[in-house]
Amino acid sequence: MTEAGEHMPEREALAAEYVLGTLPLAERLAAEALIDSDAAFAALVEAWRDRLGPLNAAYVEVAPPPGLLDRIEARLFPQAPRKRRFLTFRGALGGLAVAALAAIVVSVTLMRPAPITATLTGAGQPLMMAASYDTRAHELTVRRTEGPAAEAGKDYELWIIPAGQAPISIGVVRDAALSIPLQELPEGATLAITLETLGGSPTGAPQGPLLVAAVIGDS
Amino acid sequence: MMPDDPIAGLIVATAGADRNEFRNLYRATSAKLFGVCLRILKDRSEAEDAVQEVFTRVWLNARRYDAARARGMTWLIAIARNHAIDRLRARPAAREGDDSAIAEIADRAPGPEAQVVARGEARRIADCFEGLEPARAEAIRGAYLGGLSYEELSRRHDVPMNTMRSWLRRGLMKLKECLEA
Structure with missing residues (x-):
């Protein structure tokens, strides 16, 4: 299941690309459906969230408007x-x-x-x-x-x-x-x-x- | 895990239908989540709608949160990123890239961001990013933080979409190897 030159199994690649956010809408929604129905895939997604999560530190805080709550x-x-x-x-x-x-x-x-x-x-x-x-x-x-x-x-x-x-x-x-x-x-x-x-x-x-x-x- | 993760405690209290704790959770996290939505959507009013939707989902789904599996803020940011990127991808094609000049500046500026990333638990991934080719590291960071699509990334880096896709896959694989080393 390894795509030539990628060295990453297709499912793992889908999980990584889903977390990265680059997929087109149809593939994103298919991945979201898979998360709900396939625990092994959900675990791959979670592992990628953990790996890339430290990047979240780069999001800058911006106060939302006062009436939003x-x-x-x-x-x-x-x-x-x-x-x-x-x-x-x-x-x-x-x-x-x-x-x-x-x-x-x-x-x-x-x-x-x-x-x-x-x-x-x-x-x-x-x-x-x-x-x-x-x-x-x-x-x-x-x-x-x-x-x-x-x-x-x-x-x-x-x-x-x-x-x-x-x-x-x-x-x-x-x-x-x-x-x-x-x-x-x-x-x-x-x-x-x-x-x-x-x-x-x-x-x-x-x-x-x-x-x-x-x-x-x-x- | 919760003693050193007050956000997790607030989510768990919210799951118990405690409206006061939900307010406290909003006060503690809304600026970060608004920052996430704004960075991805680059439209203030849409980012406000997105944050409203995110907190609605948090109220309705707080019982699904498992403090043993994710820190509170990580869980919240995942919800915000998912929702903001879904919105972005659902936009009509014509709107994609209409603000690419501004976005490009924001996503390419390495200065303060690289410094922020270099802090604390983020240091390890920052070190691993160092090991990637700069253009690929920048593509991965731009995709994750700004929600850039393959189309947009390939346009910015002036490479075909398939090339961009294998760049990113190889870069991600290398990151994984580095993080697990």
């Missing part, structure tokens, strides 16, 4: 308004395909301390996802229960959209259930799945079409 906190810890849930829900989705929302079926039960559960569905969508939030372990689990896997080169990306806020990426949902630590799942928040490029939207904001969604709330 407020913006981050407003996004992470919104005050979810109870009564105006559907108004804020529409506002929250902003750039996503709002037309699809009218037909969204919401099925939510909220009992403490039982887990919060929701079914993510969409108009004319064969795809369905089941979400369950363990309020004690602070863990959100989402799995595909109906419909096909994402087409080759694509991923289903899960977003949480606190009422009135921009979507926050949670991760991509593949064949296995996605389980992820989440500090809270506020009432009025929306869980949504969009179709994104492999590894998820590189910008941190949804770019692909909205497929299925559900609003968290007491039914």
